[in-house]
Amino acid sequence: METLKVGLSKRSYPIYIGERLLENDTLLNREISAKQVLIITNEVVAPLYLELLTKALGKRDQHSLILPDGEQHKTLSCFSSIIDKLIDHEFHRDSCVVALGGGVIGDIAGFAAACYQRGIDYIQIPTTLLAQVDSSVGGKTAVNHAHLKNMIGAFHQPISVFTDISVLKTLIPRQYSAGIAEIIKYGLVLDKSFLEWLEEHLEALLVRDAQTLAFAIRRSCELKAAIVSEDERDLGQRALLNFGHTFGHALESLGQLDQWLHGEAVSIGMSIAARTSCALGFISDADCERVDSL
Ligand SMILES: NC(=O)c1ccc[n+]([C@@H]2O[C@H](COP(=O)([O-])OP(=O)(O)OC[C@H]3O[C@@H](n4cnc5c(N)ncnc54)[C@H](O)[C@@H]3O)[C@@H](O)[C@H]2O)c1
Numbered sequence: 001m002e003t004l005k006v007g008l009s010k011r012s013y014p015i016y017i018g019e020r021l022l023e024n025d026t027l028l029n030r031e032i033s034a035k036q037v038l039i040i041t042n043e044v045v046a047p048l049y050l051e052l053l054t055k056a057l058g059k060r061d062q063h064s065l066i067l068p069d070g071e072q073h074k075t076l077s078c079f080s081s082i083i084d085k086l087i088d089h090e091f092h093r094d095s096c097v098v099a100l101g102g103g104v105i106g107d108i109a110g111f112a113a114a115c116y117q118r119g120i121d122y123i124q125i126p127t128t129l130l131a132q133v134d135s136s137v138g139g140k141t142a143v144n145h146a147h148l149k150n151m152i153g154a155f156h157q158p159i160s161v162f163t164d165i166s167v168l169k170t171l172i173p174r175q176y177s178a179g180i181a182e183i184i185k186y187g188l189v190l191d192k193s194f195l196e197w198l199e200e201h202l203e204a205l206l207v208r209d210a211q212t213l214a215f216a217i218r219r220s221c222e223l224k225a226a227i228v229s230e231d232e233r234d235l236g237q238r239a240l241l242n243f244g245h246t247f248g249h250a251l252e253s254l255g256q257l258d259q260w261l262h263g264e265a266v267s268i269g270m271s272i273a274a275r276t277s278c279a280l281g282f283i284s285d286a287d288c289e290r291v292d293s294l
Contacts, residue, residue, distance in 0.1 A: 096122060
């Protein structure tokens with residue numbers, strides 16, 4: 001297991017990356033001290049991993065809420081159902097919300113934790129590749145409003161992130177590829193040698209080779225953590241992480257919310273952004289082809 005740190009003075013937190021972390025009761029119980037926890041997950045992830053987690057979290061006041069699956073449920077209505085559950089079970093300010101799922105669950109559970117009693121602790125256990133390399137790190141939480149994504153939200157950092165690489169085995173290929181798009185984004189924007197490494201190891205990454213995957217996730221999280229530490233509130237260099245997102249968001253807004261996966265929209269967006277830069281003379285044709293070939 002590897003441990004990274006997101007450095008934000010009093011709000012700093014660790015990211016643990018490794019295999020079978022969901023079964024690691026020693027680690028989970030060491031890091032999660034709250035006596036009362038609410039696990040937020042969804043109908044796809046719950047049958048796969050909820051029991052493992054509840055077993056590992058052991059004897060404490062545990063509750064879980066299983067939300068419907070999908071971006072179309074990242075809504076104020078699902079947010080309200082989390083708040084209702086917290087109130088019904090008399091959760092206190094020292095309780096903890098645990099987000100077990102992809103970016104949708106992480107965003108909505110994080111937002112509920114940000115709002116309940118003006119902010120309680122939450123933990124991210126990301127289960128998609130995209131969530132592991134992107135959405136679980138950095139404290140952006142939100143729900144969607146009508147057809148506009150992430151319009152209602154808050155910055156609220158988790159107290160820790162448990163990135164269990166083993167859970168990626170059950171992810172369907174389309175979702176897995178969407179996560180690779182975000183990894184490629186880090187290489188393109190922030191780290192030339194990581195980009196070269198990705199070009200060499202793309203095949204191994206696509207077949208989910210554990211070692212290759214572990215390195216790609218770790219490097220992506222390191223790069224994101226460094227940016228978040230400098231610009232938590234997205235007022236400056238965090239904008240670099242939005243490469244491909246301008247066109248990507250336009251694409252997502254044009255279609256139904258579930259037509260394009262976020263990573264798919266971003267990868268098309270990166271290609272369009274590269275072509276635009278090429279047309280304006282900022283990058284060469286060869287650079288443009290390099291982006292497209294990845
Ligand atoms: N907060 C941020 O900084 C940030 C950054 C990027 C994206 N996002 C948000 O993240 C969301 C996209 O996240 P996502 O791509 O993870 O989508 P998602 O959460 O919808 O998950 C994708 C699908 O995979 C399923 N799934 C999750 N884990 C699984 C597993 N281990 N095995 C099998 N199936 C599994 C889910 O149930 C879902 O059907 C969007 O709402 C986007 O706005 C947030």
